[in-house]
Amino acid sequence: MSKSPAPVLIAESCCPPLTDARIPADTALALAPAFKALGDPVRLQLMSMIASAPDGEACVCDLTPAFDLTGPTISHHLRTLREAGLVTAERRGTWVYYRAQAGLMRQLAGLLAVDALVS
Amino acid sequence: MSKSPAPVLIAESCCPPLTDARIPADTALALAPAFKALGDPVRLQLMSMIASAPDGEACVCDLTPAFDLTGPTISHHLRTLREAGLVTAERRGTWVYYRAQAGLMRQLAGLLAVDALVS
DNA sequence: CTTCTGCTTAGACGAGTGTCAACCTAGACT
DNA sequence: AGTCTAGGTTGACACTCGTCTAAGCAGAAG
Numbered sequence A, B: 001m002s003k004s005p006a007p008v009l010i011a012e013s014c015c016p017p018l019t020d021a022r023i024p025a026d027t028a029l030a031l032a033p034a035f036k037a038l039g040d041p042v043r044l045q046l047m048s049m050i051a052s053a054p055d056g057e058a059c060v061c062d063l064t065p066a067f068d069l070t071g072p073t074i075s076h077h078l079r080t081l082r083e084a085g086l087v088t089a090e091r092r093g094t095w096v097y098y099r100a101q102a103g104l105m106r107q108l109a110g111l112l113a114v115d116a117l118v119s
Numbered sequence C: 001c002t003t004c005t006g007c008t009t010a011g012a013c014g015a016g017t018g019t020c021a022a023c024c025t026a027g028a029c030t
Numbered sequence D: 001a002g003t004c005t006a007g008g009t010t011g012a013c014a015c016t017c018g019t020c021t022a023a024g025c026a027g028a029a030g
Helices: A024-039 A042-051 A058-064 A071-083 A102-112 B027-037 B041-051 B058-064 B071-083 B102-112
Strands: A057-060 A087-092 A095-100 B056-059 B087-092 B094-100
Touching: A024 A042, A024 A071, A024 B027, A024 B041, A042 A057, A042 A058, A042 A071, A042 A095, A042 B027, A042 B041, A057 A058, A058 A071, A058 A095, A071 A095, A071 B041, A102 B102, B027 B041, B027 B071, B041 B056, B041 B058, B041 B071, B041 B094, B056 B058, B058 B071, B058 B094, B071 B087, B071 B094
Parallel strands: none
Antiparallel strands: A057 A095, A087 A095, B056 B094, B087 B094
16 A cells, blocks of 8 residues: 555646646646546546545545445555545545545646636 | 537626535536646647737647647647637638637636635 | 648557456454 | 455567658649
């Protein structure tokens, strides 16, 4: 657990919207994996279930049965989200709990922000 | 041009944040392709260049030389963005101009929004 | 009409991805 | 010790993706 490759986190100062300035290649390279991780319906749902969980964390034992997929497959998707820096995992006794990383989510949301005026 | 498969657009009413409610499978299925399209560094930069262009549109002739890739490859990435519903293309004379679709961008940003209070 | 330029399409190839069955590890409990 | 359960890991498979070269198409300009 927690031996993910430590996704290159962008300077914590959050990102100017895509619409405001051209993204530097480095930033694109660092953030694309997070978008990529969200680019699968199963992972998008997993992310949603984790982020919206009552106490901010969800047990794998609750996530797995929600899909028509085998355990290993869900585990694989969770690992992808972990390696993208979107969630963290913590084992407590028998169960493993996943928690969303709000910082990165905010960073992505900030990138996509569009000034309502322009549109 | 414009013969893209018309990405299933979610009801225009925008999305409750991921953190608020569990995403329905249909919504995840419809929105995942957009995230997937942004999940490549080249496309993320292309999207940024288009969205931040002076008049809201960018000419392919300006986009292509910004990368160390062949024309067809850039064209392929632009098609992916088009089919994801993130941009639209318009030919004017010799050149083709791409424009960002603010609606979908806002939808994605809304999904990732995190209430500052919680976190 | 012919030619040139800007962009897209078609086909091919190696690399990556989603899925599964089989196996393995970590804790809890006898 | 042994056993059970929750998850993760491995290895395999078909499929998709990013990239290229080569060919095609649409306007503009001879």
